[in-house]
Amino acid sequence: MKIVAGLGSVDEYIRYCEAGADEFFCGYVPYKWTKKYGTMMALNRREVLCCNVQIGGEEELEILASMIHVYQKPVHLTFNSLYYLPEQYPLIGQMISNCLEMGFRSYIIADPALILYLHEQGINCEIHLSGELGEMNSSVAETFAEMKLKRIIFHRKNSTADMQAVIEAVERNQCSKAGQMEYEAFVLNELCQFSGSFCNSLHCDELGHLCRVPYWMGEVGDKQHERCTGAYGESSQQSPESEGCSESGESDSIDEDAEADYICGQSGCGLCELYALQKAGITHVKLVGRGNYVDSMEQDIRNLRKALEILEQAESEELFRKKMKQELFSGGCSGNCYYLQE
Template identity: 50%
Template sequence: MKIVAGLGCIDDYITLVKAGTDEVFCGYVPYEWNKKYSSVFPLNRREVLYYNIQIGSFEDMKILRKMVDVYKVPVSITFNYLYYLEEQYEMIANMIKNLIDIGFRDFIIADIALILYLKEKDIQCSIHLSGECAELNQLSIDFFNKLNISRYIFHRKNTIEDMSSCISNNKVKNLQYEAFILNERCHYTGAFCNSLHCDELIHLCKMPYQLSKLSAQANNFKEVDSKLEFYYKELENQENEEDLNTEDRECVESGEEIAESYVLGSTGCGLCSLRKLKEAGITHLKVVGRGNSIENMEKDVRNLKRAIDILSDIEDSKAYEDKVKDKLFNDKCSGQCYY
């Protein structure tokens, strides 16, 4: 199984490669797109400018291509928003053609209409079907096979049993299959989530919430209103408390403290299921990382590589899980299990 890691800045490419990454994926949102559409119509669901989460200029893409020529680790580029306006397809197609002209061939796409548009315009490229498209079962795989998909990226909510069934029953052989392995475990299914990931608004999936049962008599939302009022009051108290502890917070933000606070798979982990994923037919493992610190990404990739090495030496699933927990987690398992 090969390691696929997310890239937020071209400066991080070499670090990821040296850590053991077999493939890199990145977002590309040129200035022209941001100027015309801003965050209202995302290009790849990561419309962030405040920190490094995607590449913002064609010149940077040229530099990245030169790096690929030297280090031989391929890069795929995401255009994985759920849908686009009719007027946007031509603009996106021109972006893809420009990228193909400088040597990129692999594109991660979620919108079926965009895939059909590229086919109609005879733009030759390799398409990885984004997990945001939500290939759910064998029936959906049969449909998508008509689009000449070279790799299926399973979304976060697929069980290993689902993936195994899709792969084993697929009539088209020798395809690639990718599954999430580290970071960004989310309670939403991407294909049904229309929130924005941008500077101006908190990510919907990051907002705190509480599930609770309303009484049968609550038919005028008074109970809901009271719970909301209590929530905002608690939030205000927390903010006041944080303001009183500014010095402590600055201490925590020091480089040394951040290094010590690293927990493998703290926001999503599938390392213990590596054996089952391999048996299901997964060929690529996704380490989500656009926007993550490069220090943490480097550790993630190295730890995943160690887990794959352990897997090659042990056949028994239980013995593999025990060794991974012993060698990699150091009693700091996050409990954020994907599978």
């Protein structure tokens, strides 16, 4: 499996390459788009200017393209909005055409209409179906696989068993006969209580992100009900019964502002499931982190690379988990699990 890491600026590319990342994804939101449409009609659903989350100019893309030529680690550009205005499709098509000329071949897209538009306009690029699309099952995957996709990115709420069933169905029906289909799953950081396609938060400078609001999840019993009497009171606090990792696998959001308190996968971790993900047919694992501390992201990449090295040598899933936890989580983990262990 290959590591796909989030890239917030061109300055991070070399460091992350040297740390062990195989591929990258990043947003591209030119200022002319922001000036015209603001944050309400997002190009990428990450309209952030106060920190390094996006590439903001063609000059930066040209620099990044030169780095890619040297290091041979591809960067996929994201267009994650769920829909666009009719007038915006030609603008995006021209934008992608310009990026293709610079050498960017692959694009992460969530809007099915944009995928169709690119095909109709003869814009020949590799398309990765974004995890922001929403629910993923065999029928959905088979339908979109016919659109000549290069990769399917599973969203955060898919279980390993679900992903395996989808992959087997796609391969069985030879939907990827034009080329080997790739499959990507989330594995580190940014576990969210929402599915991307149903998230109503604006990820921008002006408003706080809903995914940063403290919460707890689990079955509500009589004792817990007493804690849920107010809409904005103690209901947002973690219940005593869900200390650490709740029944649903999610715990309180961990403050990531304190770089000195680094914990691998502190806002979401799926390292224990790497063995099962590989067995399911996952070819790429996503390490989210655009806008995170660069030092923390670099350490995340190194830890994920170490986990994959342990996976290569592991004779069983049990031995993999045991050795991985000994080497990466000797002081304990966050308990913020992407994939529950049954």
